[in-house]
Amino acid sequence: xxxxxxxxxxxxxxxxxxxxxxxxxxxxxxxxxxxxxxxxxxxxxxxxxxxxxxxxxxxxxxxxxxxxxxxxxxxxxxxxxxxxxxxxxxxxxxxxxxxxxxxxxxxxxxxxxxxxxxxxxxxxxxxxxxxxxxxxxxxxxxxxxxxxxxxxxxxxxxxx
Numbered sequence: 001x002x003x004x005x006x007x008x009x010x011x012x013x014x015x016x017x018x019x020x021x022x023x024x025x026x027x028x029x030x031x032x033x034x035x036x037x038x039x040x041x042x043x044x045x046x047x048x049x050x051x052x053x054x055x056x057x058x059x060x061x062x063x064x065x066x067x068x069x070x071x072x073x074x075x076x077x078x079x080x081x082x083x084x085x086x087x088x089x090x091x092x093x094x095x096x097x098x099x100x101x102x103x104x105x106x107x108x109x110x111x112x113x114x115x116x117x118x119x120x121x122x123x124x125x126x127x128x129x130x131x132x133x134x135x136x137x138x139x140x141x142x143x144x145x146x147x148x149x150x151x152x153x154x155x156x157x158x159x160x
Contacts, residue, residue, distance in 0.1 A: 039068055109138065
């Protein structure tokens with residue numbers, strides 16, 4: 001008996017160097033791109049901070065936040081996901097874009113957040129899978145709203 005072929009969905013980069021580029025990703029339980037409206041609001045908030053920033057996306061999923069940050073001028077991005085398929089797909093997207101200032105790693109997000117990076121990140125995007133109880137421990141690991149339908153989003157700044 002053959003298994004059903006994997007369904008693919010698409011995400012669109014909203015602005016920047018790769019504006020309007022579309023990329024597919026394999027549908028998996030809990031995997032969905034951050035909606036366009038939320039990404040647009042988020043990156044409007046970050047408009048003066050994204051260019052030249054070092055970004056971390058520990059729950060990369062579709063890669064929407066990582067790709068959007070890079071498109072808008074982030075100096076570097078590290079995206080992580082626990083799924084090998086997701087990681088391989090995102091690496092393929094970076095190759096397509098000829099992007100050399102990002103890394104994609106297969107890694108547990110909470111372990112990553114609890115560790116100390118060699119160089120600090122300027123921005124950390126937290127968009128964990130729904131209903132898995134990962135947001136609070138992620139925020140706690142970082143020392144850390146607004147609502148669009150059922151999606152909550154926040155901007156926090158850590159003061160040194």
